Amino acid sequence: AQTVTQSQPEMSVQEAETVTLSCTYDTSENNYYLFWYKQPPSRQMILVIRQEAYKQQNATENRFSVNFQKAAKSFSLKISDSQLGDTAMYFCAFSVAGAGSYQLTFGKGTKLSVIP
């Protein structure tokens, strides 16, 4: 079974600064996908960024980037130039490739507060 661990229940960052959220996972699979989802106070789950395990290059989406360390089973999210709208719960998630079912296994989340 796959597990996802987010060791930081809460974090805060000053507006315009950079923050890194940690995520580790455990799996015996070799081909899988990793995601970061954001859940603002509205409670909607919004996809932030995605990484395929077979890709060595770290994914980036505007101010969001990841540091994917496959051997260490680590997948951290870096948010640059933090904005007030980044205040949210951030969930790291994992899915296994193939078999047509990409169900996600989630970590427990990190609550990020951006301070003006």
Place this chain on the structure above:
Amino acid sequence: DSGVTQTPKHLITATGQRVTLRCSPRSGDLSVYWYQQSLDQGLQFLIQYYNGEERAKGNILERFSAQQFPDLHSELNLSSLELGDSALYFCASSDSRDGPSGNTIYFGEGSWLTVV
């Protein structure tokens, strides 16, 4: 807007009752997933349907059932409701085809269920 539509957005019902939550996936997506988010259990995968057939089952109680119809919309039926069933229920969809986009799951806004 993810393109996944859920109704109702909020629902209050009494213990022992039965409710139905409805979901329309993104246009073209064949897979529908149901997730439960509660304070103590976090985000839990319940069940997945692909093109009308059950594809994967997670931590879904026997009192709960789901189906996907020929037009690909899905319903989650919750019966003999208990106080502990109060949660945010998400529907999500993906096209589940191999390739860069097939594995990405997009979430609806959720249905808030309160059992009193």
